[in-house]
Amino acid sequence: MSCTTHFSGHTVVHRLDPRPRVVATLVFAVLIALSGHYRVLCSGVAVGAFLAMLSKLPIRPLAKRLLRLNLFMVVLFLLIPTTSPGEPMFRLLSVPFSHDGVHLAAGITLKANAILLVFTSLLGTVELSSLGHAFHHLHMPAKLTHLFMFTLRYLDVLHHEYVTLLRTMKARAFRPAMSVHTYRTYGYLMGMLLVRSLVRSERIMAAMKCRGFRGEFHAYHHFHFHQRDAVFCLTSAIVLMLFAFVEWISGGVAR
Amino acid sequence: MHITEGVAPASVAAAGALLAAGGVALGLRAMKDEQIPRAALVASAIFVASLVIRLPLGPSSVHPVLNGLAGVLLGWAAMPAFLVALFLQALLFQFGGITTLGINTVTMGFPAVACYYLFSRRIRESKKGREAFLLGVAAGVTALTLSFVLWAGSLILSGKQLAIIVKLSLLPHLAIVTIEGIFTGFIVGFLARVYPKAFEMPHIIKTRSDP
Incomplete structure (x- = not known):
């Protein structure tokens, strides 16, 4: 999804x-x-x-x-x-x-x-990535455009990770209720999601450095x-x- | 806790946009190129959580906001992160709006930055999981309370007649703030034990400047 x-x-x-x-x-x-x-x-x-x-x-x-x-x-x-x-x-x-x-x-x-x-x-x-390119061509600050593109790129990835984690919880018969247990479990779920995000962000940065990233994206998508x-x-x-x-x-x- | 499209008159919307622009500019300056993926990923995770996690509360449920957590993890970079997240929320799900994007960025972002100054170092230096938990609770409660104050303030500035909405939402917000605090506490406690590196600003590998 x-x-x-x-x-x-x-x-x-x-x-x-x-x-x-x-x-x-x-x-x-x-x-x-x-x-x-x-x-x-x-x-x-x-x-x-x-x-x-x-x-x-x-x-x-x-x-x-x-x-x-x-x-x-x-x-x-x-x-x-x-x-x-x-x-x-x-x-x-x-x-x-x-x-x-x-x-x-x-x-x-x-x-x-x-x-x-x-x-x-x-x-x-x-299309959302085109919107990012449009921002770039409208001279929005480069960092803001990059942030937009990255957030967009990883929303679905993280949503998928969330679904995976939730499924493992459900497999262990987790049922939400109004209790500290529920809040703690969701808290740990979110914590785990953040750990995965942070680790992934380091991998992304390393991969970008390998490819000679210098704080600039080259927009190869030009509008006519x-x-x-x-x-x-x-x-x-x-x-x-x-x-x-x-x-x-x-x-x-x-x- | 969004200001919906159309509610804010031009003066309030413009003031919000100006403040937000200033904050975002500071945030962009503070955010090194190397931190962009980190800011984006944390923003995405919090965005996903605020959409899909429903914390049960009585017969109803509340969704977490987690701006305190965003502040503690990102510092000033939380400002542009919230701008992007709120823009996407307006575009994809019709929460908030574009004319109120500035106000909403201020409402969410500045409390986050306040939490960065208040709690980030203490959490990093906390020795026990329990201490981190309590600091997390404090961060969650502080951020959301500040957000509520900013939200209520901009509503009342938008029209005295709107004060009734603030009055009616006072009690529900008390419950929401409590749950947000507990939830943030568990997340911070978890991170402090499992991945304390989360609270360090990332090791910046110098990008090679032009030869």
Whole structure:
């Protein structure tokens, strides 16, 4: 089983150069986070939904993500308007829901959904190692990119080791319960996982030294900027500027 | 203990991002090239543990955070390690988010670094397994308590109305901190007996500079 999978596919979004996707996602997220107007936020959600359809995200995993996020939002909707002071907007079972509280919760919900949709459609569809290369080409600090690539590379390996260790525990009839024994056993399991990780990291370092590592990875994976990427850059620039413009003429009231 | 996407307004998110950037820059400077695999592997192990280990608590269960342990093992390198781990969590599992990545890195990373200064040397010099266990408990409790304070602080700064979430989560967090402490204690005690080298910063073999 792998826990580092992306939403693979062959749509036009998948074929786009990852670099402009990273940049567009970041600018979009910042604009939406700054926004305080429903028209901008709703258009943000619409853009997100459009991108999700365009990249043909699988329904079930996406629904799961949206559900997890929005369950928290339901809690916010029940908590914030009923506990914050101010003019009541409406009453439900004679509990007043304050005006400000409803707007705050609604704003948060729209922002979170818009960003989640765009983030998942644009970045969740990039193969993770390509994302590392994109960071490299976007001049992120080299060490940070290396750390990202290494973490990615060994997540599945360590998950596999964890499963192996857990299986040996189960073979010895381990059953979790709320007891010190359980915590100790899990603690030793984690300790063993760390020992294996540390020993493995030394082997990796030794192997890299054998091959003359000097603190530099050579990215041999270069991206090509196609016409479709230019179209994407232009479209997203226009959409994002439109957002900023609407926000500006509506008299931006950042919360 | 994540701040979810959309909750933090621009000012708080920006402040978090700036603080995180500073911390990560310091972390990257402190982390030698030779330590990258070590930082990555420890981060991966902790990432896996926080996803799959469920510690039973009453009818429910809690997942460990282990940022105290990360701090003790990695020092300042815990900052970039948490940045990477949290980015991956947001991307793969939708915990946290990108606009709150800075805040969450601060919330997890700075307590880890504090634990490095408070406990790393003492654990290294501890003679008995029991002593290491107790220091581990202290590291786990300290880190998670600090994280809770930072988390609560950034929520309240995001909006006074959000304080209700902090109030409601106070009691559950007390239980989580306790279990995290015990769990970290067992891990540190185990490592101190089985692999004490874990607490030494790695022997740095000098890379040959240009001839």
